[in-house]
Amino acid sequence: MTSRRAFLAFVAASPVFAAAGVERAALARWLSNPRRDASEALSLVDQATQDAVLIASPGEALNVFDFEPVARKNIPVAHWGYLMTGSDDDGTIRANRDGFNNYALRVRRLVDVSKIDPSIDMLGVHWATPIVLCPVGSQKAFHPEGEIAVARAAKARGHLQVLSTVTTTSVEDVTAARGAPIWYQLYHQTDWNQTRQIIKRAELAGCPAIVFTVDLLGGSNRETMLRAQQVDSRDCSACHKGGKPAPGLSGLVVANGDNRRKPMIAAFEPGTPIPEVGTPTWEFVKRLKDSTSMKVFLKGIVTREDAELAIRHGVNGLFVSNHGGRAENSQRATIACLPEVAAGVRGRIPIVLDGGVRRGTDIFKALALGATAVGVGRPYIWGLGAFGQEGVETVLALLRRELELVMRQAGTTSVKRITKEYVVGV
Numbered sequence: 001m002t003s004r005r006a007f008l009a010f011v012a013a014s015p016v017f018a019a020a021g022v023e024r025a026a027l028a029r030w031l032s033n034p035r036r037d038a039s040e041a042l043s044l045v046d047q048a049t050q051d052a053v054l055i056a057s058p059g060e061a062l063n064v065f066d067f068e069p070v071a072r073k074n075i076p077v078a079h080w081g082y083l084m085t086g087s088d089d090d091g092t093i094r095a096n097r098d099g100f101n102n103y104a105l106r107v108r109r110l111v112d113v114s115k116i117d118p119s120i121d122m123l124g125v126h127w128a129t130p131i132v133l134c135p136v137g138s139q140k141a142f143h144p145e146g147e148i149a150v151a152r153a154a155k156a157r158g159h160l161q162v163l164s165t166v167t168t169t170s171v172e173d174v175t176a177a178r179g180a181p182i183w184y185q186l187y188h189q190t191d192w193n194q195t196r197q198i199i200k201r202a203e204l205a206g207c208p209a210i211v212f213t214v215d216l217l218g219g220s221n222r223e224t225m226l227r228a229q230q231v232d233s234r235d236c237s238a239c240h241k242g243g244k245p246a247p248g249l250s251g252l253v254v255a256n257g258d259n260r261r262k263p264m265i266a267a268f269e270p271g272t273p274i275p276e277v278g279t280p281t282w283e284f285v286k287r288l289k290d291s292t293s294m295k296v297f298l299k300g301i302v303t304r305e306d307a308e309l310a311i312r313h314g315v316n317g318l319f320v321s322n323h324g325g326r327a328e329n330s331q332r333a334t335i336a337c338l339p340e341v342a343a344g345v346r347g348r349i350p351i352v353l354d355g356g357v358r359r360g361t362d363i364f365k366a367l368a369l370g371a372t373a374v375g376v377g378r379p380y381i382w383g384l385g386a387f388g389q390e391g392v393e394t395v396l397a398l399l400r401r402e403l404e405l406v407m408r409q410a411g412t413t414s415v416k417r418i419t420k421e422y423v424v425g426v
Contacts, residue, residue, distance in 0.1 A: 058387045058394035064358055064379040071385030079141040081228020086325035087220050093325030096356030099333020103365045104426045111411035116404045120415050122350050128158035129400050134354050134375035135185035137166035142385040151177035153392035162211055170263040171205040185211040192274040199292050215300025215327035217279045285313050302337040307344030317350040324377050342370025360402025367418040
C-alpha cells in the first residue's frame with residue numbers, strides 16, 4: 001500500500017491530469033486518507049492515462065478541455081511548451097486551477113430564472129458577457145491566422161479582446177478584424193522613447209485602455225518551455241535566430257531580441273534614447289498615465305496593499321493575475337488573491353480576474369468574490385490551435401452556456417445579483 005500510494009502521488013502531479021480534467025485536490029484527499037482504499041484514486045489514474053478521444057469538429061466538444069488534446073496534436077512541440085509553461089515546476093498553474101475548489105456555491109431556490117442576463121458594463125461599454133479574451137503572445141505560433149481568427153471570434157460572440165505587445169499581428173489589423181476597439185496590453189521597453197511609441201500607436205488605433213503588465217518585471221523561469229524546445233528538432237530560422245524554436249526565453253521583452261514576427265516591437269522610429277533607470281515603480285505608472293488619454297489598467301496585482309496603492313495613483317482598473325502561473329512561482333491561486341484585492345478597491349474601479357478559469361462555475365465564483373469580469377487565456381488558444389476561429393467561438397460559447405446554467409441553478413438572474421453570499425469557503 002505504501003508503494004502504491006507513493007506511485008499515485010507521483011502520477012497525480014503529472015500534467016496529464018490537467019488534460020483529462022481530473023481534479024488533483026480530490027485525488028489528494030483520497031491519497032491522504034490512510035483508512036480509505038485506493039480504488040477510487042486508481043480509477044482516476046486509469047481515467048487520466050487512457051488515450052484521449054480527439055474530437056473531429058468543434059461541435060463535438062462537451063467542454064473546453066476537449067480542445068486541448070486536439071490543439072496539442074496540431075501545435076509544434078516547442079510552441080506547445082511556450083503556451084503551457086509555468087514558472088519552475090508549474091506549481092502555480094496547478095494552484096490557479098485547484099484554487100477554485102476551495103470555494104463552493106451557496107445556491108438559492110424558487111427564483112424565476114426563465115430570463116438570464118449575463119451582460120456587464122465596464123468603462124461605459126456594454127458587453128454581452130463578463131468573459132474577456134486575455135492577451136496571449138505569438139498566436140500565429142498556434143494557428144496561421146493567429147490573432148485575426150481570435151478577433152473575428154470575439155466579434156462574432158461579442159467579447160472584449162486584449163492584444164499582447166508580443167502579438168504576431170499589428171494592433172491596426174486586429175482592430176479592423178474585430179470591427180470595434182480592443183484593449184492593448186503593454187510590456188515596457190528599456191527605452192522610454194520606444195515604450196512611448198508603442199503607447200501612441202495603440203492610442204491612434206483606437207484602443208480605449210492600456211493594460212500594463214507588472215508581474216514579469218523580474219523575468220520568469222520557464223522550465224517546461226525550455227524542455228519542449230530541447231526535443232523540437234525543426235529548423236526554425238525563418239522565425240528564430242539560430243534556427244532554434246524559441247518563442248520566448250524569460251518573459252522579459254527586449255527591443256534587441258528576435259522580433260521579426262512581432263510587428264509592435266519589430267522597428268521603432270529613430271529618436272533620442274531615454275533609457276530606463278532600473279525597473280518600473282509607481283513613478284512609471286504616473287508617467288504612463290500622463291502620457292496617454294487611454295484608461296490605464298495594471299495586470300498582475302495580487303495584494304490589498306498594491307490595490308490600494310493603485311487607487312492612490314489614479315489607476316483605472318486592475319487584473320488580478322499571476323500571468324497564468326508563468327510569473328513568480330508563488331503557489332497562490334489568483335482566486336485566493338481576489339477577495340483582498342476587492343477589499344482594497346472597494347468597488348471604485350473594475351477588476352478582471354484571470355488564471356485557471358476553465359468552467360462557468362469558475363466565472364461565477366470570481367464574480368461572486370468581487371470581479372467585474374473574468375479573463376481566459378489558454379482555453380481559447382486551445383480552440384484556436386484545434387480549429388481556428390470556429391474553435392475559439394465554440395470555447396466562448398461553451399463558457400457562456402455554462403455560466404448561464406450556473407446562474408439559473410443559483411437563482412441569480414443577472415451578474416449584479418452574483419454576490420459573495422453565493423459562495424462559501426470549504
